[in-house]
Amino acid sequence: MIAALARPQVGFRVLGALYLLLAAPPLRTSLEATMSGHMLVQIPLLAAIGFVACRLLPVARQERLLDAGGGAVPYVVLVVFASTWWMLPRALDDALASPLVEAAKFISLPLLVGLPLALAWRRLGPIGRGFVWTNFISMLAVLGWLYIAAPVRVCNSYLVDQQESAGWLMVKLALLLFAGWLASLFVGGGGNPALSTAEQVAPPPAPSRDCGPERN
Amino acid sequence: MATYTYEHIPDQGAKAGVLAYLATSAVVLLLMMVFGLLMRLEQAQWISIGAIRFYELMTLHGAGMVGIAAIAGASIMWHFLRQYVDLSSRIFVANLVLFLVGVVMILGSVLLGHFHGAWTFLYPLPGKSMGLWSPGAAALFMGGLLVIGVGFLLLHLDIARALVARYGNFSRALGWPQLFGHDDGKAPPPTVVASAMVTVVNVIGLVVGASILAMMLVNLYVPEFDIDPLLAKGMIYFFGHIFINATIYMAVIGVYEILPRYTQRPWKSNKVFLASWTASTLMVMFIFPHHLLMDFAFPKWMLIMGHIIGYLNTVPILVVTGYGALMIVYRSGIRWDMGSKLLFLSLFGWAAGAMPAFIDGTITVNYVMHNTLWVPGHFHTYLLLGMVTMVFGFMYYLGKPSHEHDDHLIDRIAFWLFTSSVLGFTMSFLYSGKESVARRYAAHLPEWVPYDRIASVFAVLVIASALVFIGRFFARIGLARHDYQRAPVARSVAA
């Protein structure tokens, strides 16, 4: 993460600019012109903005939000539902057809996917994170297969070959993420036996921890 | 070369969770053995349960045995790995709970829904059942497998967490600095190396397995989403092969831990040992095509890869472990008791069981042998005389009343009865295979029936001896919890 982002005011401004850029017609229409751009670039970026924004909040505030929401699990479930929603072909079509749905997408992805995920991630611990990662990866691969194997054009707004290429991209992305996650288990780490007990305590409140169960 | 010295770790009693795992395995094992016997009796034409019942039993027998092999193996791994890293008891128990939930789902699917497509789901199963079972029954079965998979995923993630916490990363847990650099004699102990290997391959296998199960569930309800049958078979066997292989890699930890305690000699994690485990970590993921050698539609390179790596993978861990065990025992004056005898026998079973697979892994042999009883002959030797025997050895070790305690006569008889009847039982499979008796068939030709009858008699004897082992385990389950010395001191050390 860029060092400047660690300063909240700068960070929020950069995120705001990125958000507006994504919402402005030139980038929005060009990303939404292809299914891959829509599903694999625009939607993840919107969620990522929410994730980073959450990390810029004061730690105490994040902890309060976590407590209010009953800890990590409810937030993860919320993320699962909200992110699955925007993977429905119907939701993609609706977002293109209706400005209201499009607005809902721009609001819900940072707020109901990125932000709660960032909150939950703080408290998940290595097992929870590994569980979320592995499940996410296998479901991404399955979703990719669904788009490849679909006997019909699932989105009225997209060509059928786009659907297939989006599907293959998802499968490849899943393989890549899995390989990366596994590789992260093999490298890094201090390997200091003395640290073994530090593992059990809550993760340190570093702002940019966002992937893999590797620690220390 | 680094020098290795024996560091004594006192024998520990089993946690309640480990005993719950073993008790579950023992009960399910007996039940599944009875199911297996019923199948043999049906083929022997001594009973008549009908084809559908036969395939239902076969489905339960297959899924159940794989399940308890994994559960029993995990209990051995967990029991010993706990000496080195900090594992979570809650997750260990959660895995067993999820396993039992999955078992109930599978039993419901088979006994109430009459699903009998086996857990290997050969195409066009499980979707196209021709009305013999409902999509709901198939979905329940696959859901049960998914639940069991989730439990094991959690268990392995916990092990991964603990290994990373202690060793920093998996490269170190597998001893790569010592393998590829200077062997300073500080490589992780064999238990850690084996656990790391199993965790890596099982997590990969489980993610692939969960993916194909999810795909088949979609296909079940929306058949328009076609699954390429070859892709499905490849993914299922990728997962299945890794998962069942991992059971023996978990159980062998019992050998690594218990035999050194008997002879006070170290099990060295030297370069050869580390190299064999690292090699198998990679190879175990690429040998699944040896299940597909007769599928000519598969890409040729895949089959050749399966053939070659299948040959290679037979060797490393098996030979290194067998040689290691001989070195530990040779002129050590080891005191043979039920625990050490069973563990030593298990290594023979593992080696003997691998040989038929080695032969069947040859493409030209595979064409004629793979769909015969030769293959059940292989995996029954490998699992019953190898994997399950390790578990029995572990059970005797845990329940041994004191290090000086002598075995009862009935246990000694049961040991020899078990050894000879398992050999008779598996040999009749292998001989039937050699005679081209088809596999997975409820009905057998009249010429084949004599082999089935011989096998049935041996199967009864196997069950009888297993009953003694398991009965003894349950009788001593109270002792198994306590910490005290179990391993008798070898004569060479005592002298």
Next chain:
Amino acid sequence: MSDAARSVVLTVLVTVLGTGAFWWGTDGFSAFTAETARRADILRAPRPLPAAVLEDQDGRVFRLDDYRGRLLAVEFIYTRCTTICRSLGMAFKQIRDRVPPDALGRDVALLSISFDPERDDPASLKIYGGSHGADGEHWRIARVRDAAQLQALLDAFGVVVIPDRFGGFEHNAAIHLVGRDGRLVEISDLEAPLQFAEKLAEAL
């Protein structure tokens, strides 16, 4: 409330709300794509259609409303289409052949509407009709010349047309049934023309 209890309650709450949202958003887990949703929606509530002026293969100008009082089968095509429109044409022919002869024209009519008025002039419409066996009376091939009217019509029918990269179009293909009152009452799969024909016969 303890932390654990709070976590359980909220997890259940989120699960229930989430499942409810999916139930609502997919019409009871039945419509995951916009196309199935469109069909289910119309079956539930027949949709009024906007006025449109059309021109047929002989250059005759008529209005969609002229068909009021008759059952009208509608498909959307473009004449240079070499893929799905052919299946549509085939399906239309099968339907036409199964309508009782005395009802054809009097109580049932078929209409193929081109969404490419630029290039589909009456001459090309006529060739298209001829190649699919349309008679030009009971089954007419027509275009909507006014771009705004065409878009309104496509929107009302829920047909999305996007240019592919080869000078043609990709579009959702289906057979639409317009009732006697001029409202869109049903959308059928083009793979099931016989069922559509049966439904027509029942409605007579």
